[in-house]
Amino acid sequence: MTHRRTRGFTLIELLVVIAIMAIMFATLVPMATAVNDRARTSECDAHLQQIAVALRMYFEDHSRYPASLQELYDGKYLDQKEILRCSRGEHEYYYRPPGPNAGRDDVVVACVDPAAPNGKRPHRHGSVDVVLEMNGRTHLDEAK
Numbered sequence: 664m665t666h667r668r669t670r671g672f673t674l675i676e677l678l679v680v681i682a683i684m685a686i687m688f689a690t691l692v693p694m695a696t697a698v699n700d701r702a703r704t705s706e707c708d709a710h711l712q713q714i715a716v717a718l719r720m721y722f723e724d725h726s727r728y729p730a731s732l733q734e735l736y737d738g739k740y741l742d743q744k745e746i747l748r749c750s751r752g753e754h755e756y757y758y759r760p761p762g763p764n765a766g767r768d769d770v771v772v773a774c775v776d777p778a779a780p781n782g783k784r785p786h787r788h789g790s791v792d793v794v795l796e797m798n799g800r801t802h803l804d805e806a807k
Contacts, residue, residue, distance in 0.1 A: 703750045704787075704791070704793060706750040707786070708793050708801050710756075711795040712795075713741065714735065714747075714756070714795060715799045715801070717740035718735070721738065729760065732747050732755065732772070751785035756773065757776045757777070758771065758772050765797050767797050769797045771795050772794070773792050777794060777804060779792070786803070790805055
């Protein structure tokens with residue numbers, strides 16, 4: 664009489680594999696969150712660059728800046744209303760029309776008021792927002 668032995672996994676082997684997969688998953692979740700935040704930050708940056716172009720065109724046509732960003736959409740300088748909203752906070756961008764004595768580094772548009780404290784900003788766990796300066800440059804602004 665010959666014994667036929669079937670080959671299979673033991674309970675211990677199965678539990679070890681599940682534990683390894685759980686550890687791998689736990690290490691990947693924070694990276695996925697960081698990638699999502701970088702994507703939203705890049706999206707805000709792209710929106711602000713489009714707003715910068717629209718502001719320049721509006722200024723060339725009217726010799727003044729609009730009182731609100733909504734005027735850019737209403738005047739057909741922007742074709743999508745979503746461009747006027749921060750992708751992270753789902754709120755409209757902060758806008759301060761530049762005055763006649765505005766400096767090149769003055770903030771014109773930002774995700775939130777540039778004076779917002781740490782924890783109240785939309786990107787990188789509340790510590791960063793994206794700003795557009797008068798000179799047309801966009802960059803990340805960290806809370807002080």
